[in-house]
Amino acid sequence: MLNIKITNNHPPKPKPAGPLGFGRIFTDHMFLMDYTEGQGWHDARIVPYADLTLSPSCMVFHYGQEMFEGLKAYKSADGAVYLFRPDKNGERTNATNDRICIPQIPVEDFVQAVSTLVNLDADWVPTEPGTSLYIRPFIIATEPFLGVAPSKNFLFVIIMSPSGMYYAEGLKPVGIWVEDEYVRAVRGGVGFAKTGGNYAASMAAQQKAQKEGYAQVLWLDGVERKYVEEVGAMNIFFKIGGKVVTPALNGSILPGITRDSVLTLCRDWGLDVEERAISIDELVAAQKSGALEEVFGTGTAAVITPVGRLRYQDDVMTIADGGTGPLATRLYETVTGIQRGEIADTYGWRIRV
Numbered sequence: 001m002l003n004i005k006i007t008n009n010h011p012p013k014p015k016p017a018g019p020l021g022f023g024r025i026f027t028d029h030m031f032l033m034d035y036t037e038g039q040g041w042h043d044a045r046i047v048p049y050a051d052l053t054l055s056p057s058c059m060v061f062h063y064g065q066e067m068f069e070g071l072k073a074y075k076s077a078d079g080a081v082y083l084f085r086p087d088k089n090g091e092r093t094n095a096t097n098d099r100i101c102i103p104q105i106p107v108e109d110f111v112q113a114v115s116t117l118v119n120l121d122a123d124w125v126p127t128e129p130g131t132s133l134y135i136r137p138f139i140i141a142t143e144p145f146l147g148v149a150p151s152k153n154f155l156f157v158i159i160m161s162p163s164g165m166y167y168a169e170g171l172k173p174v175g176i177w178v179e180d181e182y183v184r185a186v187r188g189g190v191g192f193a194k195t196g197g198n199y200a201a202s203m204a205a206q207q208k209a210q211k212e213g214y215a216q217v218l219w220l221d222g223v224e225r226k227y228v229e230e231v232g233a234m235n236i237f238f239k240i241g242g243k244v245v246t247p248a249l250n251g252s253i254l255p256g257i258t259r260d261s262v263l264t265l266c267r268d269w270g271l272d273v274e275e276r277a278i279s280i281d282e283l284v285a286a287q288k289s290g291a292l293e294e295v296f297g298t299g300t301a302a303v304i305t306p307v308g309r310l311r312y313q314d315d316v317m318t319i320a321d322g323g324t325g326p327l328a329t330r331l332y333e334t335v336t337g338i339q340r341g342e343i344a345d346t347y348g349w350r351i352r353v
Helices: 058-064 086-099 107-120 197-201 203-211 258-270 280-289 328-339
Strands: 029-036 038-049 066-068 071-075 081-082 132-141 153-163 174-179 218-219 228-233 235-240 243-246 272-275 292-299 305-312 315-318 350-352
Touching: 029 107, 038 243, 058 132, 066 071, 066 086, 066 197, 071 258, 071 350, 081 243, 081 328, 086 107, 086 218, 086 258, 107 153, 153 350, 174 203, 203 228, 228 235, 228 350, 235 258, 235 280, 243 258, 258 305, 258 328, 280 305, 280 315, 292 328
Parallel strands: 174 218, 174 305, 243 272
Antiparallel strands: 029 038, 029 153, 066 132, 071 081, 071 132, 081 350, 132 153, 218 228, 235 243, 235 292, 292 305, 305 315
């Protein structure tokens, strides 16, 4: 168990008034913990939210040795605050750490750090429909050294942001651009890891898609440019001929926690679920035949995002008449209902802070 030293922020910040947006407002405090080779993780502390002071020679700036996570806290009607499957974020943190040579953090320490910070800033958890307290843990390499090698020093930080819906329009279908020029990741790389380089590599395609009026990019595999992988900020699901289909985790796809939750729900509801390779040509054919019933994304930020349009080369495919399908709606209502305590949590996914 961590011995976390707490320094309170005095006076507290004023709470935000008006629309929250996403990821631009930050709470009173942040968690910090250092790693030193030979000593391990040490000096766990919560301090007032403030800028970090780092040497310009810190290795994170030069070689991108860093990772991040994302999870949320929710307030129930009775005022209690809950986290949603934080242990899974801790496990994924360590999977990313292993890949990019960052020391592991025990899952129980990760959950304790998150829980302690959320408890301290619990009055920042918003209560309006569609809102939550977004939590961003991240680790950066801090050794001041310009050699190409794993850092010997790291800083683990957690910051938090009261946020509205990821998409301002809420649960409404978005347009997705299927990218066939750039690639995001390949097997053997870091596509499955939650590391910033993956997202930097996606920005050129994202800009291209947005210029054409599409909200997100759907990536194809990096070798054959044939098989669907994931969207920039979420995993992707298709309902084809009554079956729920999602790309199998193959080493270049992020293992989403919302993805896992959706798979569990669909199977428990008796739906036929397949995790497998799915080609873009199969999707085009399914749309033309009328078999493609729904498309939606899953992720922490937006939970469920219905897809109303898919563009691939010269084909612009309209899904479910451009509306939100019944499965996407049911999943959104169920997952958010469990998160907020409005639906019984029979899976043990919620953890009270």
